[in-house]
Amino acid sequence: MDMGQEDPSLHGDQAGIGDGAKAVRGPGRRLHGAIAHKLGMAILSGHYAPGDVLSGEVAFAEELDVSRSAYREAIQVLTAKGLVESRPKAGTRVLPRHRWNLLDPDVLGWAFAGEPDIQFVRDLFELRAIVEPAAARLAAQRRDREDLRIMKDALAAMRRHTLATDAGRAADRDFHNAILHATRNDALMVLAASIGAAVNWTTQYKQRARALPRNPIPDHVRVYDAIAAGDAAGAAEAMGVLVELALEDTASAMGG
């Protein structure tokens, strides 16, 4: 998924997408992947609107200074994610938004790479507020001893490092992932992991905007205790509180 680590140098957002393509290409990232990344961000950021055509294969590939092969492979990636559609004689057009695979990890990453759309962030939090408490409920019913051990360890790590550090945020992810794993539901795991990764990206904003407004540990402990006790309703409610808090913090940090 690779949520980004975008190259700050490409923020020169002139009229043309052209040139600078190779500058985006990080180590280990293939050329067509870089092109897809660039075009995906350009579409998600609104630089290209639905209905716009990406002027001809040859012209565009030449403008980006890459071969048609690399350009076409990038387009296949975008097509696979429902962002564009190519037809002979018509060119490749940006599809209407409702065709986009908004829950695709890469698409989410592109959406949050630039200035994320406020409404979309709210939608995601709303979905999270639906899914995560339900996940906690299932986890409370299905967790085993091993699940609880992992959660406990993650909680301890969170206490040690706090959410201000990378290690602390990693522990936070581990905790939530352990809950998802305890649901024994692959679809739920994939969904929550995608949303969580994208939304946690906004946590960086939150941390940057102001000091931690509240100690999140007690809320996490409450979730853990409910899951450990097998209290389904309690786990769902405690997790609901957690998501609600995250929403408030993010909203205030983004000026909502």
Add this chain to the structure above:
Amino acid sequence: MDMGQEDPSLHGDQAGIGDGAKAVRGPGRRLHGAIAHKLGMAILSGHYAPGDVLSGEVAFAEELDVSRSAYREAIQVLTAKGLVESRPKAGTRVLPRHRWNLLDPDVLGWAFAGEPDIQFVRDLFELRAIVEPAAARLAAQRRDREDLRIMKDALAAMRRHTLATDAGRAADRDFHNAILHATRNDALMVLAASIGAAVNWTTQYKQRARALPRNPIPDHVRVYDAIAAGDAAGAAEAMGVLVELALEDTASAMGG
């Protein structure tokens, strides 16, 4: 799982992925799309297991009787959906299941193309049972007059045609889509639409397995009435009943 190396001499109707590629290619479907479709189904059906390598670009492309370009574009599609990963010198390997974008519409389609995995179907229904009632709750709070009109029309069409006909099923989809649209949440819309499309695919089994075990219209009406009345809790509960019923029908039809 050893599908990788095949003796090129046996060109009969072996279980190999090779040949027949062009036969799959329907009108309007591009060659690389057909390849991706074929390989995607082969992976989702377990023909290739996670960790298996798709033996060399050149060899595989030749086996499929397509050019390397077409094969590579297909691989990019699968890569974009998290099914495989290609590295120089190492080949393209099937990724572990937790990396797959299970909620991608195409991936869902491939998963349900053959014999869908029972556990996965249950996971999806569980997720549906979480998401759809929540969607109905939001719809009850946010619907406008236009939304209600569309739902009403769809309901009338369902009554006329019944779920045994294509027109009836289309009306059913319209009804549920109208509810999703009324939530004003794009992420929720995309998610529920994907799951619904995949799960409704199993409806075909259901219809084939036995006659409609129960008239679904009254349950739909109950959902509509609650949404129209702005009764959030009632809408969620009524929708929960609807999903539960669909689960029971599908489970019994699949030999659960």
Add this chain to the structure above:
DNA sequence: TTCCTGCAATATGTCGGAGTAATTGGAGAA
């Protein structure tokens, strides 16, 4: 022996050009 360094083999990645197929839009006829 064990570990590290460097070289070479191999498969993926990228390139550019040639040829095919399909859709579109207009010319021409009814």
Add this chain to the structure above:
DNA sequence: TTCTCCAATTACTCCGACATATTGCAGGAA
């Protein structure tokens, strides 16, 4: 005006060559 057909444009496919990166082995040092 409407329909049919043709031709131009564009994406699609194929091919052969080169670039690049990773792997694994060979050889030397500790």
